[in-house]
Amino acid sequence: MTDNKKSYYITTPIYYVNDKPHLGHAYTTVACDVLARFKRLDGYDVKFLTGTDEHGLKIYQTAEKQGITPQELTDRVSVNFREMGALMNISNDRFIRTTDPAHKKAAQAIWQKMQDNGDIYLDKYAGWYSVRDEAFYSEDEITEDENGEKLSPFGSPCEWTEEESYFFKLSAWEEKLLAFYDANPDFILPPSRRNEVVSFVKGGLRDLSISRTTFDWGVKVPGDEKHVMYVWVDALTNYISALGYPDTAAEDFQKFWPADLHMVGKDILRFHAVYWPAFLMSAGIELPKRIFAHGWWTAEGKKMSKSVGNVIVPAEAVEKYGLDQLRYFILREVPFGNDGDFSHDAMVGRMNSDLANNLGNLAQRSLSMIAKNCDGKIPAAGAFTDEDTALLKACGTELLDALRKELDGQMFHKALETVWRVLNDANAYIDAQAPWTLKKTDPARMATVLYVVAETVRNIGILLQPVMPESTAKLLDLLALSENERSFAFIGADHALKTGTELPTPQGVFPRYVEETEAA
Missing domain, CATH: 3.40.50.620 (HUPs)
Known part of the structure; x- marks a missing residue:
């Protein structure tokens, strides 16, 4: 009630x-x-x-x-x-x-x-x-x-x-x-x-x-x-x-x-x-x-004004960079409460580094390997190592508690920094564990590593919904999570991914921004 x-x-x-x-x-x-x-x-x-x-x-x-x-x-x-x-x-x-x-x-x-x-x-x-x-x-x-x-x-x-x-x-x-x-x-x-x-x-x-x-x-x-x-x-x-x-x-x-x-x-x-x-x-x-x-925001280091013609119109920024990318950038780029500068280079840096290379790449790499090597289903996890347990702990209720603390103080930038520290750890984990090598040497261990990364993506996808609702919805769809499994009540080990769940074909969620000159 x-x-x-x-x-x-x-x-x-x-x-x-x-x-x-x-x-x-x-x-x-x-x-x-x-x-x-x-x-x-x-x-x-x-x-x-x-x-x-x-x-x-x-x-x-x-x-x-x-x-x-x-x-x-x-x-x-x-x-x-x-x-x-x-x-x-x-x-x-x-x-x-x-x-x-x-x-x-x-x-x-x-x-x-x-x-x-x-x-x-x-x-x-x-x-x-x-x-x-x-x-x-x-x-x-x-x-x-x-x-x-x-x-x-x-x-x-x-x-x-x-x-x-x-x-x-x-x-x-x-x-x-x-x-x-x-x-x-x-x-x-x-x-x-x-x-x-x-x-x-x-x-x-x-x-x-x-x-x-x-x-x-x-x-x-x-x-x-x-x-x-x-x-x-x-x-x-x-x-x-x-x-x-x-x-x-x-x-x-x-x-x-x-x-x-x-x-x-x-x-x-x-x-x-x-x-x-x-x-x-x-x-x-x-x-x-x-x-x-x-x-307040400046644009490329200058005060926004109609006479200069550098006023950033939300509709134009959304069309150029994407809605969730803009939402993420304005809350991540500047300590909330301070003045900040909106620059094209900084925006593209966040899109390509934070979203495409970090969060997007982590999801894409793990889900693509599950699709190819685990029949497109959530793999069975074996016994967790210390490294597995550390990552699962960091992305679960521990992270939720940290976000509650930062957001109750309106510290959006710190909340997002905290999430990205876990994402950095997750990317370092998958590189160190090298499931593409384990595929030949220890398929059971490969399955456990992929499970741990997919579970990390699930938790972080749920926690990032307030900032990027459309993109995280796509991410959680790729993990076959139903709508009623996406609240914070489902964070942590008690609601972890179920072995054998069939996943849809993986797709990229955060495309890289390519300058028009590069694309030509």
Whole structure:
């Protein structure tokens, strides 16, 4: 029964619908997808949320330019992010839009809670505002470019704004936030980002403008409909509106809140690690367990930009390199949390070295030998040597436990390094045992060696499903594993391959990448 399962709730940020999906969006979403798939295979009841942020001044201005309503615009462009999800094989359980009526109700409910708590008041706002970032900045955060244009810390243009606004008493929560960070050292990861947030809060918090009157595309403020909510109050609430809030007795809210993980890019960490916890504290709602802020990608050593024309579009990268190859690369290449560089040479290196030569070659060599020398059936294993036992132990529950540890800390690169250490050992094992020689000298020993390698491929194939679901499905098909034998419950010796199982004809799963000049 699912009621007895442990629950796990993971979210991407909701993506600003005015953007076009790029590698950064795919990166966040794939990372969350890997964790969601991993937890499902490990017996958890998972809720995986993504979606689009559809209110705010940018949408209003873009719709006005195009001569359509903001709702028509968001209906049209929200689809881009759904399509990215399908393209990247994302297994989200829900796609939320902030224009959903139930979401608007939730945003108004949390506003009312904060107001009832005395944390919202009406005043006038005067300060620097970035339309692109949907954020307000203080004078000391603003810089000027060579043309005298005011820029935010992220390089976006800022304009001086003056209007009547509701404010949230963020300043009142400074000490409570610092106490919470202190009591929960892993609430913000990686540690470098945590340090940035703590430093920002210790520097003093100013009350936050949370409504606008100069446009009307947003969630109406309860009791004062000439105001719409500042986009972040509205946007952040998606994490609980998706669970049925304000009905805190709703089954999903009871089961999945507080969230296990909000995954975000480093540019929106402040909103998630300062504003969101303060809103929740004010509204009397439990805080999420963790916020992880990952880094940004460059392309061939340069910042991605439309003007340079080097933005990596997920659809083009998938077509060029392959879906699972791209999923593997972005999580393996860079320590998760750091900035990283996407280069063609690095991508091809991973495809050919890690996937084709290592994992692919191990499977191909062993399964081809079984096909030729064991009647295409899983061979009978004799008594295991110390070398056999060491490899079987390393690829089983021991490896699963190591992956649990690394992925619970969002250390995707370390998890994959751990798997590839075992694969290196497995390739060294087959080279040392030389079953192609044993075929003439000791066929029974050859059968045992091939069995050990096939069993290693089975375990690793199951464990790599979250990262490369399509490729590992093909790999596990080659071992004639049924669909119900592919969860982590089947890792290890208790569910090892059965002697005599007939296998399909082996096929390569990870082709080498051949440059067009080489192929010509």
